[in-house]
Amino acid sequence: MENTAEALPEGFFDDPEVDAKVRKVDAPKDHLDKEWEEFQKEMRQVSTVSEAIVAKEEEEGRLDRQIDEIDEQM
Template identity: 80%
Template sequence: MLILTLGDFFDSGFPSTPAISHSGSVLKPDEPEKPAVRKENTAEALPEGFFDDPVTDAKVRKVDAPKDLMDKEWDEFQKEIRQVNNASEAIVAEDDEEGRIERQIDEIDEQIECYRRVEHLREKRDLAKDRLEKKTGASEMEEEESSEDDEEQLLELLARDWRAKGALS
């Protein structure tokens, strides 16, 4: 270590820096600090279209990436198709409802016709029953009269027969 005295200091041609021992670290002259750059400031400072890739440009500026023309047209096409499909489904549903109502009306008309036929057949049955009762009532009287006549005829027949004469008396 070199120690210089004040008198020697002015006489010698050494630089004016003091001799300080250090442990191997080298002192660097102070550099002016750079201002800290934030991403927000960078994104705001960059103009739109700074990057060639629109997706990267939008990502750096923290905005939604613009869709290219094909994607926009595709989205519009799909939206139109959905609207047309909704209208088509509404028309089909309305037609189905009308068809269902018409079928129900036809079924009801058919049932009404069947009930008319049933009532007509019941009327025929009642009429036939009345006729049968009238005929049956008349035939019972006739049967009674005819059965009495039959008995008389039988007795007369038996009376004519000589062999039966003694049997009946």
């Protein structure tokens, strides 16, 4: 005889958490959880781009200062 939890179809229970628990699988993520994860991913990407821009600007500023110092020394 099959285990009753394995015999139940997905979505048998109205509550997705109970359904997943009885079938011994991970509960589906809430829509807000998915949106939150997508938002965090997007913010990490924006942060990476921002850090690259800041690093580039700092390098350009450093090079400009070095050129100015060399010009003064000449």
